[in-house]
Amino acid sequence: MTPYEQLLHLAFTAPNDVKYYLTPVALRAYDQLRTAPPAQLPFRFEQVRLGLALSLLKLVSELGDHDESRQVLDVLHRALNEARSPEDIDRIISREARLFDRLYENLYVNEEGEELLNLFGRTLDADAPELLEEIAHEGVILARNLDFSDEQED
Secondary structure, three states, rough: OHHHHHHHHHHHOOOHHHHHHOHHHHHHHHHHHOOOHHHHHHHHHHHHHHHHHHHHHHHHHHHHHHHHHHHHHHEEEHHHHHOHHHHHHHHHHHHHHHHHHHOOOOOOHHHHHHHHHHHHHHHHHHHOHHHHHHHHHHHHHHHHOOOOOOOOOO
16 A cells, blocks of 8 residues: 555544545545556646645644634545546635635644644645655654544643
8 A cells, every 4th residue: 555545544534534535536546646648647646635635634633623624624625526637626726715724723733733734735835746755655654653632621
């Protein structure tokens, strides 16, 4: 299993999340990038980027019970599963740009959350498949060490 697939499975563990988020599009994105003809590479790259971003944001939302994270998660999920081109992805995401702007408002995160958000930002900035693979690998290592048991103290 690739680091991309491992991260998806580490982020989405609840049965309803698995059914909703781990769609065939999400699960096959990395393999389709590796085998895509040159004309499809930009779109397949964006699909992998969305899958990584979904995984990382899901982990952030689990750490902090953060509604804005879940809203952005839904936009990313819709873009991954509905878009048929990079332009479609841009259109879907730009319609909900305000959610991305609000993502960091009222967000309390601990050190682990900050690391996840850093990986999320690097995912959005990545411009090569090798960078996405590196981020996925780092995400797997981080996800395996996350502690969701700590309750926030008032």
